[in-house]
Amino acid sequence: MKQDKSQQLFEKAKTLMPGGVNSPVRAFKSVGGTPVFMKKGKGAHIWDEDGNEYVDHCCSWGPLILGHANDEVETKIIETIKNGTSFGAPTALENELADLIISNHSYIEKIRFVSSGTEAVMSALRLARGVTGKSKIIKFDGCYHGHVDSLLVKAGSGLVTFGESTSAGVPAAFANETIVLPLNDEEAVKSCLENLHHEIAAIIIEPIPANNGLLIQSHKFLVHLRELCTQHNVLLIFDEVISGFRVGFEGAAGLYQIQPDIITFGKIIGGGMPVGAYGASHEIMNHISPLGPVYQAGTLSGNPVAMSAGIAQLTACLQPHFYQNLQHKTDHLVDGIKQHIHAKGYEITIYNIGSIFWFAFSDMAHLNRADQINSGKMSLFAKVYHYLLDNCVYFGPSGYEVGFVSAAHSEADIDKTIKTMCDAFDLVMG
Ligand SMILES: Cc1ncc(COP(=O)(O)O)c(C=O)c1O
Numbered sequence: 001m002k003q004d005k006s007q008q009l010f011e012k013a014k015t016l017m018p019g020g021v022n023s024p025v026r027a028f029k030s031v032g033g034t035p036v037f038m039k040k041g042k043g044a045h046i047w048d049e050d051g052n053e054y055v056d057h058c059c060s061w062g063p064l065i066l067g068h069a070n071d072e073v074e075t076k077i078i079e080t081i082k083n084g085t086s087f088g089a090p091t092a093l094e095n096e097l098a099d100l101i102i103s104n105h106s107y108i109e110k111i112r113f114v115s116s117g118t119e120a121v122m123s124a125l126r127l128a129r130g131v132t133g134k135s136k137i138i139k140f141d142g143c144y145h146g147h148v149d150s151l152l153v154k155a156g157s158g159l160v161t162f163g164e165s166t167s168a169g170v171p172a173a174f175a176n177e178t179i180v181l182p183l184n185d186e187e188a189v190k191s192c193l194e195n196l197h198h199e200i201a202a203i204i205i206e207p208i209p210a211n212n213g214l215l216i217q218s219h220k221f222l223v224h225l226r227e228l229c230t231q232h233n234v235l236l237i238f239d240e241v242i243s244g245f246r247v248g249f250e251g252a253a254g255l256y257q258i259q260p261d262i263i264t265f266g267k268i269i270g271g272g273m274p275v276g277a278y279g280a281s282h283e284i285m286n287h288i289s290p291l292g293p294v295y296q297a298g299t300l301s302g303n304p305v306a307m308s309a310g311i312a313q314l315t316a317c318l319q320p321h322f323y324q325n326l327q328h329k330t331d332h333l334v335d336g337i338k339q340h341i342h343a344k345g346y347e348i349t350i351y352n353i354g355s356i357f358w359f360a361f362s363d364m365a366h367l368n369r370a371d372q373i374n375s376g377k378m379s380l381f382a383k384v385y386h387y388l389l390d391n392c393v394y395f396g397p398s399g400y401e402v403g404f405v406s407a408a409h410s411e412a413d414i415d416k417t418i419k420t421m422c423d424a425f426d427l428v429m430g
Helices: 004-016 071-081 092-102 117-132 186-196 219-232 251-256 304-317 322-344 375-390 411-429
Strands: 038-042 045-048 053-056 110-114 136-141 178-182 200-205 235-239 262-265 276-280 349-353 356-360
Touching: 053 411, 071 304, 092 110, 092 276, 092 304, 110 117, 117 200, 117 235, 117 262, 117 276, 136 186, 178 186, 186 200, 186 219, 200 219, 219 235, 219 251, 235 251, 304 322, 322 349, 322 356, 322 411, 375 411
Parallel strands: 136 178, 136 200, 200 235, 235 262
Antiparallel strands: 038 045, 045 053, 110 276, 262 276, 349 356
């Protein structure tokens, strides 16, 4: 496959931006080779600068649940942009998107729009601290919540430990405000809260952890978190930047029927434009400035063009059978691959929930903790990845990243992905 233009562009990009990219995983470090520079997308397909066409399962890392350049999203963006791109004053479009969400999402009563998932999480933490008057946060090993200082931490040594920063530039004092616990471990959370509840403002979790493989939690564990938080006056934050509007309009809260105290959103909410949000009850949200003492602001927050994209995309998600159709397609994809894996007896497992899927070189039917992932097998992923790329199927370039199915994927697209993935597995396992 010809990739001369991508190579030239990457050489130039490296002289201009750190690592040639504006977000690290795009640099292909974990799979090797040159990042593919994309030029256009339509539906489930994307084209690179050299003219190669791919079936896309990265979907911009999740936002594009309708696929690329969806007609309704495109029309709404163009209509809005003709009236200007930003005012720094309220617009009716903010009401429209907020109302669309709140009237169809029974787990939040009020919402604040920001410009990224990271910003949503950062603001939700400040809100939780402002509401409770406490400062420590519990997070889980294997969950990613954006590049918020106090969440770029890993577990230190010891059972209940304060975090150690995973990035230079994060003061130890910030990492010290975070406690990192293993996923799906009721006892660890219970004993931590019993000892430290008077210091802990919130527990933050991706209710469907999908940034470090797909580590589906037991319903019982999530219910247990809810009960413990209520018992100890600790707020429960569901980070639904990926799962929100993905596993159903009401996300994981709706799927599991668990009421978190705060929910963070990103990705799908903005229809491919930079939007994040956080929502909660009136009571909690009224702590935010200008009503309350928790300060949070943004020049481009609630940007009209971004709101328009969100309105168009979420309107489509609300159509009858939207999520059932997505599920049906994803089941077809996953079943097709599973059949092949079983027939060949490969030690590979494919995991999925809604239209999110991920495969690992493991025979464990359920993976729910980060330490169960065999990092030693990631070299096999790199081989699979390059086979897929060479055969025009595009995934996020890391074995820890999940794939997505969009409403735009056709049966033919899914069949192509099944065949190419099965061939890739034959290549590396054969
Ligand atoms: C669960 C979760 N939270 C937060 C973020 C950060 O969002 P953003 O990249 O928009 O800042 C991400 C990004 O992947 C995410 O998956």
